Amino acid sequence: MSHESAPSIREWLGAAERAAEELASTILGIEDFQITGHALEPPESLVGGYINLNNDLIRLKLGVLTDPEGCLEVTRLFLGMETISLEEQADAWGEIVNILAGTMKRNLDGHSAPIQMGLPSVAKDLPTLPAPDEIAATNLTLGKAKVTLMLVKHQNHGGSNGNETPR
Amino acid sequence: MKILIVDDSKAMRMIIRRILRQAGFQDVDAEEAVNGKDALEKIKTVAPDLVFLDWNMPEMNGIEVAQNLKQSGSPIKYGFVTSEGTQEMKQLAMDAGANFFICKPFTVETFQSELAGILS
Numbered sequence: 001m002s003h004e005s006a007p008s009i010r011e012w013l014g015a016a017e018r019a020a021e022e023l024a025s026t027i028l029g030i031e032d033f034q035i036t037g038h039a040l041e042p043p044e045s046l047v048g049g050y051i052n053l054n055n056d057l058i059r060l061k062l063g064v065l066t067d068p069e070g071c072l073e074v075t076r077l078f079l080g081m082e083t084i085s086l087e088e089q090a091d092a093w094g095e096i097v098n099i100l101a102g103t104m105k106r107n108l109d110g111h112s113a114p115i116q117m118g119l120p121s122v123a124k125d126l127p128t129l130p131a132p133d134e135i136a137a138t139n140l141t142l143g144k145a146k147v148t149l150m151l152v153k154h155q156n157h158g159g160s161n162g163n164e165t166p167r
Numbered sequence: 168m169k170i171l172i173v174d175d176s177k178a179m180r181m182i183i184r185r186i187l188r189q190a191g192f193q194d195v196d197a198e199e200a201v202n203g204k205d206a207l208e209k210i211k212t213v214a215p216d217l218v219f220l221d222w223n224m225p226e227m228n229g230i231e232v233a234q235n236l237k238q239s240g241s242p243i244k245y246g247f248v249t250s251e252g253t254q255e256m257k258q259l260a261m262d263a264g265a266n267f268f269i270c271k272p273f274t275v276e277t278f279q280s281e282l283a284g285i286l287s
Contacts, residue, residue: 022272023272026272026273026274027182027271027272027273075178078178078182079178079181079182080182080185088177088178091176091177091178092176092178094176095176095178095179098176098223098250098271099250099271099272101250102249102250102251102252102270102271103250103252103270103271103272105251105253106251106252106253106270109252109253109254110254114253114255117223117250117251118223119175119223119224119225
């Protein structure tokens with residue numbers, strides 16, 4: 001790959017999968033990491049963390065989706081605490097999204113034109129998006145938690161810097 | 168030793184405190200700042216020996232803090248704990264006088280190796 005042949009959405013998603021595996025084996029201390037599928041099937045009761053990555057060519061949105069139980073499970077491991085408030089869970093989930101996006105970007109360092117990361121946001125809904133050019137997803141397990149990595153790609157026609165509202 | 172942990176995520180500030188303890192750096196007095204502007208204020212009042220900077224933060228980011236400290240000739244040591252870790256960004260950090268560069272997600276061993284010569 002080179003800057004002239006920018007990574008495909010599958011290559012970005014693969015980099016995000018490797019990022020999730022690295023997060024599991026380091027800060028989370030989870031040995032049970034498995035990829036279970038590639039269908040985008042968000043849970044009915046959703047906790048979603050989102051972050052934008054932009055350059056002159058593309059706009060990517062990485063979403064990290066789970067349900068409230070999954071969010072509690074992963075953020076407990078992340079913080080090393082049993083009792084966590086909803087506010088702390090949201091902050092921790094946003095940081096997890098930030099780490100996954102940064103590691104995804106690092107995993108493709110040298111293969112993509114420089115890309116700017118925004119700040120993460122956390123919501124109980126899927127974001128409202130203009131029709132994407134491409135969308136891809138990976139379902140995986142982090143311990144007992146079921147998590148979906150979602151990537152939405154738009155060709156960039158200029159304008160937005162893509163930053164989310166800071167948490 | 169006084170340290171200042173600068174990160175907009177409370178979760179990450181807690182994790183850095185925990186990792187420092189686990190890495191054996193017990194004798195540190197840790198203060199926190201939530202963005203770059205807050206960090207520059209706290210640096211004046213707390214006078215830390217070492218500053219841990221996140222990169223992406225609202226108000227003012229970490230590299231701007233590092234560049235500010237370098238330009239002012241501050242004797243304070245500083246470095247990055249960030250999810251941003253491309254070669255370009257590492258070079259920017261080193262050009263801004265960073266003493267260490269730790270990528271998230273990190274391990275206890277990463278902290279030990281990066282900080283051994285600084286926090287010993």
